[in-house]
Amino acid sequence: MGLDFSVIPKYLDIVLLGALWTIGITVGAALVSFFGGIFLAVIALYAPAVVRWPFRIFSFLFLGTPLLLQLFLIYFGLVQIGIDVPAFVAGVIGLGLHFAVYNSELFQTSILAVDKGQIEAARTLGLSRMQALRKVVVPQAVRDVIPPIGNNMIALLKDSALVSVIGVSELTLSAQRAIGSTYRPFEFYVLVAAIYYIINLGMEAVLRRVERRIQASK
Amino acid sequence: MDYALMQRVFPFFLEAAWITILLSVLTAILGLICAMLGTAARLSRFRVLRFLGAAYVSVFRGTPALIQLFILYFGGPQIGIQLDAFEAGVIGLGVNVGAYMTETMRGAIISVDKGQGEAARTLGMSKWQAMRNVILPQAMRLMIRPLGVNLNTLIKSTALVAAISVVELTYTAQRYIGSTYKPFEMFLIAGLLYMIIIYVVGLAVTWADRKARLN
Known part of the structure; x- marks a missing residue:
């Protein structure tokens, strides 16, 4: 069986629709991972031990296990405790939490790296601890850590292919549908790889611009 | 939590863990070979090889x-x-991780002080001799830890071959x-086994890193 790329145009709209879903999932999960990461970092650094420990165990489990395994846990686990969410939501939560844990590690280092004088000054001006964190420390910490967080988000795009396994109709699964009726796996997977690659290049270009901006603003 | 069930299925997970370990070892070896070739290509003086090396890294890391x-x-x-499925898993993952390792190795080699290579050349060594006797030994020391990070990622990404039905963890x-409809229990068993594997590999990397630094 040779190669025949002429089957692609007929299914191009399905695949491109899948690409839109992939972008949607990536953006959704990126948001969850960004704010989730800040939340986890603040808890890890400032919460009392009773609160900190459950989160620490959670982070430990999520750092040491494969994303695919975590997706199975979240998808089937939610169903088991009676929350029947659509696969899309499970995918966004799973991907988002996975990368939130990674982002949290980055945020923790950068929060600690913010000059202590900043908090002291904010407190002297009458801000509460929470206010000082939210208005003074976290904004500075976030700026410093944008390049590595951006890299995590590019990794997130590629890992979003995994949610096809729990039945989210994104790019990978839409290709599988097209393959199901054409029996042309090579052609469609190469097409899909090319689409991921283009989105990836776009994200890298944006990240590089942002990095230059940050450099310039320092 | 259903401990009886966990106990009953544990032997099957243990067996699967061996497949995960075997996959990881074979993939790591293939990845290192690909990375050496990739690094040699990226640092080559021939433009075509440099381009091929860069394309390899970009395409395999970009998809x-x-x-x-x-x-x-x-x-x-x-x-x-x-x-x-198993062969495809090893080759597919190995070539993929090789692209990441190429960047690690190249990074370590170019971060060795430039003066080292220049000094070696001044002493009459050929370019290759300088690379082998002066730059590489120093770069090796720098790359152990970041290669350890690649290994850690690699072990977790062996999970992907589940999608082509290799019976691993x-x-x-x-x-x-x-x-069984017990997602949490199954996650805990598999997760624990993954973490043990990663922990042991981490210990080995730390040991190798310390040893390399002492020399």
């Missing part, structure tokens, strides 16, 4: 590993490559979640 596996395993037969967990 999902899962898709690379699918192209090889499902698309391979169309271009005359017949592999069983994640596949086994998935199957038992499907048949």
Whole structure:
């Protein structure tokens, strides 16, 4: 069986629709991972031990296990405790939490790296601890850590292919549908790889611009 | 939590863990070989080789590993490559991780002080001699720790071959979640085994790193 790329145009709209879903999932999960990461970092650094420990165990489990395994846990686990969410939501939560844990590690280092004088000054001006964190420390910490967080988000795009396994109709699964009726796996997977690659290049270009901006603003 | 069930299925997970370990070892070896070739190409004085090396890294890091596996395993037969799932898993993941390791190795080599290579050349060594006797020994020391990070990622990404039905840890967990409806228990067993593997590899990397620094 040779190669025949002429089957692609007929299914191009399905695949491109899948690409839109992939972008949607990536953006959704990126948001969850960004704010989730800040939340986890603040808890890890400032919460009392009773609160900190459950989160620490959670982070430990999520750092040491494969994303695919975590997706199975979240998808089937939610169903088991009676929350029947659509696969899309499970995918966004799973991907988002996975990368939130990674982002949290980055945020923790950068929060600690913010000059202590900043908090002291904010407190002297009458801000509460929470206010000082939210208005003074976290904004500075976030700026410093944008390049590595951006890299995590590019990794997130590629890992979003995994949610096809729990039945989210994104790019990978839409290709599988097209393959199901054409029996042309090579052609469609190469097409899909090319689409991921283009989105990836776009994200890298944006990240590089942002990095230059940050450099310039320092 | 259903401990009786966990105890009952544990032997099957343990067996699957061996497959995960075997996959990881073979993939790591193939990845290192690809990375050496990739690094040599990227640092070559021939423009064509440099381009090929850069393209390898960019394409394999720029697309999902899962898709690379699918192209090889499902698309391979169309271009005359017949592999069983395990072979496709090792080759697919190995070539993929090789691209990441290429960047690690190249990074370590170019971060060795430039003066070192220049000094060696001044002493009459050829370019290759300078690389082998002066730069590489120093670069090796720098690359152990970041290669350890690559290894850690690699062990977790062996889970991907569950999608082409290699019976390793994640596949086994998935199957038992499907048949017992106990996702949390199955996640804990598989997760624990992954963490043990990663922990042991981490210890080995730390040991190697310390040893290299002492010399």
